[in-house]
Amino acid sequence: MIIMRDVVRVGVPPMSAYQHLVHFEEYPRFMSSVLSLSPLDRSVARMALDIGGRRVELDAVLDSTEPGRLVHWDSAVLTETFRLEEAEGRGTDVFAVVELDDSQVAMVDSAPETVVRNRLREDLKGLKRFCEEAEPD
Numbered sequence: 001m002i003i004m005r006d007v008v009r010v011g012v013p014p015m016s017a018y019q020h021l022v023h024f025e026e027y028p029r030f031m032s033s034v035l036s037l038s039p040l041d042r043s044v045a046r047m048a049l050d051i052g053g054r055r056v057e058l059d060a061v062l063d064s065t066e067p068g069r070l071v072h073w074d075s076a077v078l079t080e081t082f083r084l085e086e087a088e089g090r091g092t093d094v095f096a097v098v099e100l101d102d103s104q105v106a107m108v109d110s111a112p113e114t115v116v117r118n119r120l121r122e123d124l125k126g127l128k129r130f131c132e133e134a135e136p137d
Contacts, residue, residue: 002100004116007093008124010131014068014084014092017131021071021082022062030126033119049078051105052115077104096124 010017020026024045028034035048035055043062048055058075065071072081083095098120102112 002102002113002116003097004113004120005095005097006117006120006124007095008128009087009091009093010128011091012131013090014086016134017082017084017092017094017127018065018068018071020127020131020134022065024060024062024073026130030123030130032122032126047075051078051100051119052112054105056105077101094124094127096120 020030024037024047025039027045027047028037031049033049033051035050037048038046040046040059045060046057047060048057050056056077058077060073060075060078063072063074063079069084070082071084073079077100079099081097085093085095087093098116100112100116105112
């Protein structure tokens with residue numbers, strides 16, 4: 001199991017960031033590894049991701065949410081948890097944890113921890129950009 005943590009400050013209120021994270025259909029707009037995504041209902045989406053050069057298909061389920069505070073989605077291979085905390089002034093700190101069962105994903109890359117770390121970092125940068133561009137002034 002590979003577990004990575006990272007944090008990013010986004011210039012929007014916690015509820016705004018939360019709204020983007022609970023809508024799977026928005027993930028391709030900020031997650032670099034999403035190859036395709038089909039929402040099955042409000043809390044489940046079928047996703048195809050590029051993880052370390054491998055196509056991984058999974059059904060992501062919103063397992064736990066707390067409006068403005070927490071989003072956790074789960075699948076058999078990958079889980080992501082986003083904890084949201086209001087930052088000083090206008091903004092939100094998004095604390096992210098990704099867990100990948102690397103025994104189920106044979107990555108092309110020889111450094112799977114680096115792949116997961118870089119993926120998480122890029123996705124958080126994408127989330128920041130997406131949230132801030134979507135937020136009306």
